[in-house]
Every structure is written in structure tokens, then in C-alpha cells.
Amino acid sequence: MASEIRVGVLTISDTASLDPVSDTSGPSLCRLLEAEPRYKVQIQACVPDDFKVIQRTVTAWCDELDLHLVVSTGGTGFGVRDCTPEAVLPLLDRQTPGISHLIFSKSIQITPFAALSRAVSGIRGQTFVLTFPGSPKAVKENFEAVAKILPHAIDLTRGGTGKKLHEKMQGGPRPSGTAAKDGEEKPRTDDKHEHGHGHGHGHGHGGHTCFHHSDREARSDASSLSLETPVSRRLRKSPYPLIPMDRALASVMDQVTPLPxxxxxxxxxxxxxxxxxxxxxxxxVPGYRASVLDGYAVIDTDGPGEYPVTAVSIASAVSEGSSTKLLPGHIARITTGGALPEGATAVVMVEDTQLIKSSDDGSCEETVKILAKVRNGEAIREIGSxxxxxxxxxxxxxxxxxxxxxxxxxxxxxxxxxxxxQRPVVGFLSTGNEVVNHDNGQPLKMGQIRDSNRPTLIAATKAAGFDYLDLGIAPDSPEALESAVKSGLQKCDIVVTTGGVSMGEMDLLKPILEQKLGATIHFGRIMMKPGKPTTFATVPDPNGGAQPKLMFGLPGNPVSATVTFHLFVLPALRKLAGYEKYMWPSINAEVTHDVRLDERPEYQRAIVSVTPEGRIQVQSTDKNQMSSRMVTMLGANSLMVLPGRTAEMSGVTAGQKIECLLIGKLV
CATH class of the missing domain: 3.90.105.10 (Molybdopterin biosynthesis moea protein, domain 2)
Incomplete structure (x- = not known):
């Protein structure tokens, strides 16, 4: 069997299909699968509890995409809309009752509510199909029940013999011509299997790094070498696993708790x-009966005609008990917002009146003709309306x-x-001997660069409505960097550094976090472009608080820093601040030009606009999207989400629709 198992994850839920952000089971299942190196989630989707939609999706994934494994979550219960088993069963060429029983027997030991699941499993063509319940807890339990045998089952489904596994379980290859003993070919589910999944921890000096056994580059002793290690003995390959974007983002959000x-x-x-x-x-509101326009307070039953003006009410404070009572056959001049005299039932606008008589000096109206008929309550804001x-x-x-x-x-x-x-405070620290303040007024020396990262990220933070601290620039010195980071953690809820997270001689941030500050590094590399060496850690609160501080080590290239700030830091700030919708909004837009895909999933800087005809289109800001070229951020209001290049798909063609994350206003 091929080393890669291509998987489709299907969430079946009316709610999640309308609001994919609410889906927790699908992402949970993806994380479980991608914790193993052989699994690759090729496609993920949310569909409603609709019989035909479920069947169309599963059929397409099995027959057209030729996935090795399709796993659904949701719709297996007793609910009126739950129809996953009924939709999936007719599609299967062969059922696998043993696997269904294994899942049930494991789950029923944990909770009697497992009896309420009607999950099924089986094979369609060469695709293995599993249906799990709709909760993250049940998904985890079901997956763990079959994790050891699943790769072997998929191997057999695809036409494999399972010979290597059988030989391994019997202690090595059988000599040629030796017959198998009765039952020897049957694998036992309690034997250790090379594809079982788990979670391990590598420990540094005072801190640790979380990683999964699926990550081939993870080391068992420590995640970073001592700061005193000479250059000749430095690692030539990063010890930090290269994890997918969705797993990195979930790792961040798992550590964010809204502030009090x-x-x-x-x-x-x-x-x-x-x-x-x-x-x-x-x-x-309003606290009194008020006029909504300039005119005359009247009693509506009086009707049109000439009336004496006996009172004036303007929008101002009136002493209690001083209001004039309006009698039938009289009217009162009133301004917008003025309090209606007691007895008034409507207001006639000035335009529907005619002055008949004024005082001798012309200062007061004495008689006004009402020209229009008004209804009871017309042009009046009642108390509490x-x-x-x-x-x-x-x-x-x-x-x-x-x-x-x-x-x-x-x-x-x-x-x-x-x-x-509480509004979170984020601190920004640039690092590097070559970095100088952009406004220092001095010409650059050979090898120096102006710091564009802090001004850019501070501006974006201010525009988003959050408080910040400018922590300045720290040189490439372990002592200086440790002191600057520690000071920032004492004052801020989040500290963001730029630079010093890659594989260079002066990239010191990760070992300082682990060895000096007791940090937990949750990830140190992401399968994305730009921003591959982005690092996220939690650090014990130096002020003694129960909640750890959040630490983001962003790459030094300006575009990488800006893109990863929008993808990770701003959502974390929003969740810290208590936002219920803390993720960035997205929109599908029609690409105006061909786009070549990179081997890594890419977030291209782009401009989303609406045409006069109402079509939503997107175009890259620049063909050359190198992470050092800050000009690619000019005018950008979105990040175009491009998948990684595959043998089947090397690019996106003009006219095709692609997801775009909106980081600015539409144009």
C-alpha cells in the first residue's frame, strides 16, 4: 500500500452546514488523523442531515476522488433528522460488522449512551467508510477503538495482502516453504501495531515542547540544543514537527481563555x-410624550379650521406640574422633541397650516388655520415607544x-x-543586531535594515481596537533577548516577537523560551507559505497569575510577520477580549488570473472587489509574492487561501472560485 492514506472527513449536521465555524467534531477528527504521518486529509466538508446530499457526497468521494478512507461524523443517533446510516448503508458493497462491533464494544464500556448510536461501517469499491457520532468526545473514542487496525484494513481494502504485518506479528518472515499454523494469519487487536497513535513530549531545560509521534523530526530528549552549543554542533534540521495550518490554529485557540x-x-x-x-x-425612551416634528399640538377630533394659539412648547426641561392643559378648540405651537401639552392627541406639521393673525408687534401667533385632518397619535412619540x-x-x-x-x-x-x-494588551518586540528603528534619522550602514515589523503590527493592532506596548528592538544576545521577553510578559497578555525563530546561528528565541523561561512550545513550524517557522508558546505568568502568558514568535521577513499576525495573533486577541466570533471572515471570490500553486498551502496577498454587475472577484497584489517584499501588502484587503500543489492540481485558473480571508474592507 502507498505510504499516504488519503482521507475525506464529512461533518453531517444541519447547524454546521449553515455555520461551519460551529463544527467541532470535524476539526477534532482531522487532528486525530493528522497526528499520524500516513494520513492526509484530502478534503473536508459540512453537509446538512439530508439523505440525498449525504449520498451524493460519499459517492463522489469514493468513486471520483478515489479516497482510501471516508469518515463521517454526525447523524447516527435517534433524532428525527438523523439519517446517516440509512444514507450510507445502500452505498456499501460490503459491510464490516466486526469493526462496527469493535467500536460499539469499546464505547459502551465508557458510557451507556453509546447504545444510542447507530453507526455503520463498510467498503465501497476500494474505499473504507466509517460513520462516527457527532460529538468530539465520541469521535475520539471511536477513532481510538480502530486506530491500530485501520491502516491494515485499508491495505486489504486496496488489494494488499497484509504480509508484512503478519510477518512482524509472528516475529519475522517465515522461511520459504514453511506452512502457516492454524490461526497464524489472524492479527490480534491487542498486539502493538506500527500505525497506532499517541502523544509524546520532548523536554528542554525548564520547559517543554508538545509533539506527536507522527512527526519524523521530533527528538525524544529535547527540542532545542543548549544555548552554549557551538555552531559546528548546531542542528542542521529543525527538531520541530511541520504541522498543518488547521492544527496550529486549533493549538493556539485551545490555549486562549477570555480575560475576566x-x-x-x-x-x-x-x-x-x-x-x-x-x-x-x-x-x-422617550420619558415623556414628544413631538416628532415642528408644528402644532391639536386635539384630532377638532378637525381642520381656525384656532387660537394658547401655548408654546419647545424642546427644553419643564418643571413638573407646569405643563399647560390643551382644551378643545385650541392649539399649541410645538417644536421637534417638545413635550405635548396635556390633552393633545396629535401634531400637525407647519406645512399644513396657515397664519391668520399675529400680535400687533408681530412677535406672537394668535390665530392659525389647520388645513389637514390628522389621526389620533399622529407625529407623537409616546412614553417608552x-x-x-x-x-x-x-x-x-x-x-x-x-x-x-x-x-x-x-x-x-x-x-x-x-x-x-478586559481588553488584552499585546507587546511587540523586534529582534536582530541588524535591525534599527525606522525613524532614527541616520543613514543605514552596510548590513542594517529599518524595522518595518513593529510599525506595521502596531498599526494593525490599533486599527483592530486593541491596546499595545512597543517593546523596542532586542539584539541577538541571549541575555538581552531573555530580559526583553521577560519584561514584556510582565506587562502584557501576549508578547509578539519578530525574527530569531528559524535555523540561523543567531535564532535564539526558542531555546530561550524553553531553557530560560520554562515555556511550553506548542509548535515551531507550520506547513504554510509565508510563515513556515512561526512559533507559538505558553509561558508561566512571571507575575504569579494562574493563566500562562501567550507568546508568538513570528518570522522576521515583513510579509511573513504581517500574514501570520493576521492569521494567529488577531484571532487570539479577539478571543482573549471575549469575542464570540473571533476568527476572520471569509468569502469565495472569482480569480481574475491564473495562479501557480506552491508545494505548501499559501496565503497570497490579494484584493477582493465587487464589480458593477455584483460579481465578487480577487486578484493578487503582485506576481512576485516573496515574503521579504512588503510591497505585496500594498492595497491588500484579503489573503487568498491557496491549497498545496498536487500531481492532480498545479494551479488555479482564471474564473475559478477560491476562498479569501478578509483582513480589510471590500473595494
Whole structure:
């Protein structure tokens, strides 16, 4: 069998098909699969609990994509809409009841609720099909139940003999001509299998790195060599596993816990904050019967005609009890927002009236003719017609936007303070002996570069509404870098460094994190372009807090730093701040030109626009998308999500639709 097992992961859920971000089982299953080196998730999708849609998808993945394994999650229960078994069973050429029983027997030992699952398994053509329940916990239990035998089952499904496995289980190859003993060919499920999955830890001095056994480059003793190791003995290959983007992002979000809440006054400083409580009106809006226009307060039953003007009401404070009562046959002049006199039932606009008589000096109206018939209540805002006392006007989790609506409502209902999530503080530190401040006013010396990373990331942070600290530039010295990082961790919730995370002699960040700061490095390389050496770690709070601090080591190339900041740091900031929707929005857009794919999944800087005809199109900002060329960020409002190159697909052609992550406004 080929070393790579191509897999399709299908989430079956009405909810997830409408909002893929809510899907937790599919991504959980992908992480379990990709923890093993042989599995490659070729395609992932969410479909509703629809019999025909499920059948079309599974059939296409088996027959057209020729996947080795199709695993679904969801729709196997007793719910009215649960139809996965009914949809999948007719598609199978052969059922595999032994595997279904193995999954059930393992699950029922954990929870009696396993009896409520109607999962099935079997073979269609040369594709093995498994149906799992819809919860991440059940997915993990089901996968672990078959993990040891699954590669062997797939090998047999694809026409293999399983000879190597059998020989391994019997202690080596059988001598030529030796007959097999009864039962010798049957593999036992309790034997260790070379494709079992697990999780290991490599330990540095005071810290550690998490990695999976599937990562061939992971070392069993430590993830980084001592800082004192001479150049001649430095590693020539990174000890950090190269993990897929979705696994890296999930690793970050697993470590982010929203900050606690605080009481804040209602003012412009609330912009960007997330409410941590429902807000209830303590005052009605309006608090009195008010006119919505300039005109005359009338009694609607009086009808058109000439009337004396007996009162004037303008928009101003009125002492309690001082309001004039309007009698039949009289009218009162009133301005927009003015309080209606007692007895008034409608307002006639100025344009529907005619002045008949004024005072001798012309300063006052005495008689006005009403020309129009009005209805009871016309042009009047009744008490509480906008907001009533006790009404919930803002919900917990709502973001106070810069548009001003939330601030305006809060100011109008008598609420003076609200409880919001603390706003995280992020610190930015550039590293490198060659890096100088962009505004130092001095000409560059040979080998120096101006720091564009800090200004860029600080600007993006400010635009997103978060607080920041400029931590300056640290030289390539273990002592200086350790001191700068430690100082940043004491003041900030997140520290972001740029540079020093690759394989160069002066790339010191990872060993300092592990050996000096007791950090846990969750990943040190990602299968992506740009940003391959991006590093994420959690560090014990130097102030003694229970929650660890978050640490991002971004690459030094300006584009790599900017792209990975948008992909990882901003979503982490939003989740820290309490945002319910913290991931970047995406849109499918039509590519205006051919795009050549890289071997790694790529995030190209691009411009998404809407044509006069309403078509959504995207084009790269520049053909040369090197990670050092900051000009490729000019005008970019999106990142075009390009898959890695395969034998079947080497590029994207003009007119094809591609996913784009929106990091700016549409043009």
C-alpha cells in the first residue's frame, strides 16, 4: 500500500452546514488523523442531515476522488433528522460488522449512551467508510477503538495482502516453504501495531515542547540544543514537527481563555469592548410624550379650521406640574422633541397650516388655520415607544462598535457603567543586531535594515481596537533577548516577537523560551507559505497569575510577520477580549488570473472587489509574492487561501472560485 492514506472527513449536521465555524467534531477528527504521518486529509466538508446530499457526497468521494478512507461524523443517533446510516448503508458493497462491533464494544464500556448510536461501517469499491457520532468526545473514542487496525484494513481494502504485518506479528518472515499454523494469519487487536497513535513530549531545560509521534523530526530528549552549543554542533534540521495550518490554529485557540470582566463608564473608551452582561434600560425612551416634528399640538377630533394659539412648547426641561392643559378648540405651537401639552392627541406639521393673525408687534401667533385632518397619535412619540423600562437592549457578548449605535443606546437609557471583558494588551518586540528603528534619522550602514515589523503590527493592532506596548528592538544576545521577553510578559497578555525563530546561528528565541523561561512550545513550524517557522508558546505568568502568558514568535521577513499576525495573533486577541466570533471572515471570490500553486498551502496577498454587475472577484497584489517584499501588502484587503500543489492540481485558473480571508474592507 502507498505510504499516504488519503482521507475525506464529512461533518453531517444541519447547524454546521449553515455555520461551519460551529463544527467541532470535524476539526477534532482531522487532528486525530493528522497526528499520524500516513494520513492526509484530502478534503473536508459540512453537509446538512439530508439523505440525498449525504449520498451524493460519499459517492463522489469514493468513486471520483478515489479516497482510501471516508469518515463521517454526525447523524447516527435517534433524532428525527438523523439519517446517516440509512444514507450510507445502500452505498456499501460490503459491510464490516466486526469493526462496527469493535467500536460499539469499546464505547459502551465508557458510557451507556453509546447504545444510542447507530453507526455503520463498510467498503465501497476500494474505499473504507466509517460513520462516527457527532460529538468530539465520541469521535475520539471511536477513532481510538480502530486506530491500530485501520491502516491494515485499508491495505486489504486496496488489494494488499497484509504480509508484512503478519510477518512482524509472528516475529519475522517465515522461511520459504514453511506452512502457516492454524490461526497464524489472524492479527490480534491487542498486539502493538506500527500505525497506532499517541502523544509524546520532548523536554528542554525548564520547559517543554508538545509533539506527536507522527512527526519524523521530533527528538525524544529535547527540542532545542543548549544555548552554549557551538555552531559546528548546531542542528542542521529543525527538531520541530511541520504541522498543518488547521492544527496550529486549533493549538493556539485551545490555549486562549477570555480575560475576566471589569466595570467601565459609558464613553468612547468602550469602543471595541465586549459586554459581559445583558444591559437593561433603567429609563424609558422617550420619558415623556414628544413631538416628532415642528408644528402644532391639536386635539384630532377638532378637525381642520381656525384656532387660537394658547401655548408654546419647545424642546427644553419643564418643571413638573407646569405643563399647560390643551382644551378643545385650541392649539399649541410645538417644536421637534417638545413635550405635548396635556390633552393633545396629535401634531400637525407647519406645512399644513396657515397664519391668520399675529400680535400687533408681530412677535406672537394668535390665530392659525389647520388645513389637514390628522389621526389620533399622529407625529407623537409616546412614553417608552423606543425603549421601555426593564427592556434588555444589549446582550452579553455584544461588541461595542465604532459606528456609535451601542454607545448612543447606552447613553439614552440611564445606564452609566457596564461590565465588559478586559481588553488584552499585546507587546511587540523586534529582534536582530541588524535591525534599527525606522525613524532614527541616520543613514543605514552596510548590513542594517529599518524595522518595518513593529510599525506595521502596531498599526494593525490599533486599527483592530486593541491596546499595545512597543517593546523596542532586542539584539541577538541571549541575555538581552531573555530580559526583553521577560519584561514584556510582565506587562502584557501576549508578547509578539519578530525574527530569531528559524535555523540561523543567531535564532535564539526558542531555546530561550524553553531553557530560560520554562515555556511550553506548542509548535515551531507550520506547513504554510509565508510563515513556515512561526512559533507559538505558553509561558508561566512571571507575575504569579494562574493563566500562562501567550507568546508568538513570528518570522522576521515583513510579509511573513504581517500574514501570520493576521492569521494567529488577531484571532487570539479577539478571543482573549471575549469575542464570540473571533476568527476572520471569509468569502469565495472569482480569480481574475491564473495562479501557480506552491508545494505548501499559501496565503497570497490579494484584493477582493465587487464589480458593477455584483460579481465578487480577487486578484493578487503582485506576481512576485516573496515574503521579504512588503510591497505585496500594498492595497491588500484579503489573503487568498491557496491549497498545496498536487500531481492532480498545479494551479488555479482564471474564473475559478477560491476562498479569501478578509483582513480589510471590500473595494
Amino acid at each position: 470582566s471589569v466595570e467601565k463608564p459609558v464613553n468612547e473608551e468602550l469602543i471595541g469592548a465586549v459586554l459581559d452582561e445583558d444591559v437593561v434600560a433603567v429609563e424609558a 423606543d425603549v421601555q423600562v426593564g427592556q434588555t437592549v444589549l446582550k452579553k457578548g455584544q461588541v461595542i462598535s465604532a459606528v456609535g449605535g451601542e454607545i448612543g443606546v447606552l447613553a439614552s437609557i440611564g445606564v452609566h457603567t457596564v461590565r465588559v471583558r
